[in-house]
Structures are given as structure tokens and as C-alpha cells.
Amino acid sequence: MNRNRGLLTAAVPLLLLGACAQPGAAGDTTPGAPVVESTTASADPQVALRVEYRGGFVPAEFIPSRLPRFIAYADGRLLSEGPVPLIYPGKALPNVQEVRVGPERVRELIAEAVAAGVKTGADFGMPGVADAPSTRIAVVTAGGEQVVEVMALNEARPDDGALTKEQNAARKRLAGFLGELDSAFTGSAPKRYQPERVAVLAQPYQDTGDGLGGDPVRWPGPELPGGYLNEQLKINCLTVEGTAKDAVWAAADKANERTPWESAGKKWQVRFRPLLPEETGCDSLLRQA
Secondary structure, eight states, X not given: OBSOGGGGGGGSOOOOOOOOOOOOOTTOOSTTOBOOXXXXXXXXOOEEEEEEEEOXXXXXGGGGGOOOSEEEETTXXXXXXXXXXXXXXXXXXXXXXXEEOOHHHHHHHHHHHHHTTOOTXXXXXXXXXXXXXXXXXXXXXXXXXXXXXXXXXXXXXXXXXTSOHHHHHHHHHHHHHHHHXXXXXXXXXXXXXOOSEEXXXXXXXXXXXXXXXXXXXXXOSSOSOOEEXXXXXTEEEEEEXXXXXXXXXXXXXXXXXXXXXXXXXXXEEXXXXXXXXXXXXXXXXXXXX
């Protein structure tokens, strides 16, 4: 089992291209059209603490669907991706979990993050490690947002000659804090997160001939593929919500990552990205580019 599904992709052929927006008309969902959505949402939940991976040797088509390692909201909700089976192909739906700890505990987590070194401008050095992701941590404090981005936090060796004793100590404190976050989350009886909206990222299906995807499944939602999220990589995206989301979610829960989906007379490879409380649609995924 592995707590972060995003890191399991390292064994896949690698690309280092990010997703980019293309200008276009709102509501256009034809292939090649850009993603410009105007989804009505409730008041944006305030993100108090966010831990996420950036960069690294990750296939470009996986980047838009990458989830934060951990996210806390001011109202006391915590979200994190839970364990996933080390199987191939993996399940179609990521295992996003949720716990509720209350606003006071979130304020404590913010204080603990700052004490562990999450302060804008903090020096964590640059280790001699290639192609590793950076860990970005942002917290909202009374004095404003504090952000650090640490390269190869988990991959750098303690004897790395590019790091000073002080930088190694700072890295150790920060890694310890992240470990405590994981322990606090798993110790709070997390439940499966039920999103209000799901982003569906579709690409033309490529049959590798191994049969691991199984038989084609009729797509139960709005016609695929949606508008372009990244034209260069031919990644399309549409957002489903309400009864359409429920139908898509139920079907995806029985599928794997290689399942071929049939829609509009074609087969599609689909990645499912549950949208977080503050995310409104496909355009929200562009921040990860």
C-alpha cells in the first residue's frame, strides 16, 4: 500500500510537459475547443494548509489530475489521498479521504507548520538530486500566507555535500511535521470523500493489446471528450455534477485506469479527478501546470 498515489506513476514512460489553457468560448465542449467553464459554486471554502508535490519525473498527462498530499480547511475539514493497492492497472477512482477535526485543531496545525519551518524565505537548500519532485507547503496565518517549496525533501541524503548542517536540520523538522500530519489523519477514522463535482479528463483510447482494460464500457455521462485542457497533449476535460456525477461515479467505481469508455462512437481513456471543495471545474486544475 502507498499513501500517495501520485508517486506511483514514476514507472510509466515519462514526459515533463505541463497543462496550459487555451482561449475560447465558454460552454464549447467540442474536441479542440478550450476549457472555459462558468460553474456556479457556493462560497469558496478557505484553505488553511495545503501540502502538494510539484514537478518531478511524472507523465505530463497525469499532472492535471494530481491531488494534494494533504489539505486543511478553516472549518475543520481535512482531505488526503489514502492508501491504494499496488496493482496494475489501478482503480479508476482515487482514494480521497476526509476527516473532521474542528477549526481549533486546524489552527493548531497551522502553528505546528510554522514551528516546523513553514515561513516564506526559509532556507532548505538545493540537494544534488535530479528529477525528484518538490514539496510545496502553504499555510494561512494571521500575518499572511507563508509558503515554502523544498526540492527532494524525501529523496536527499543526509550526507549530501550540497546541503549544510542547518539545511539538513530544517529538512528533518519539516519531514517530521509531514509525518505527524499523516499520523493525525489516519488516526482520525477517515471516511471516503464524496465530491459535489468530478473533473473527467479524456484522451483517445490507445489499445496496447494486453486486454488489461477489459471490455469497453458505455459512458454514462455527458458526451466525451469535453473541451481542451491541454491541446498539445490532446487532453480534454469536462465537469460532471448532480445526477450526471452520480452516474459517472458509480460506473467509475467498478472500472480501472485502463478501462475503455465508449462515447460519441469512439473509445476514450479517462482519468477521474474528484474536485476539492474550493474547486469549481476543469479550469481549477490549471493551477497545477
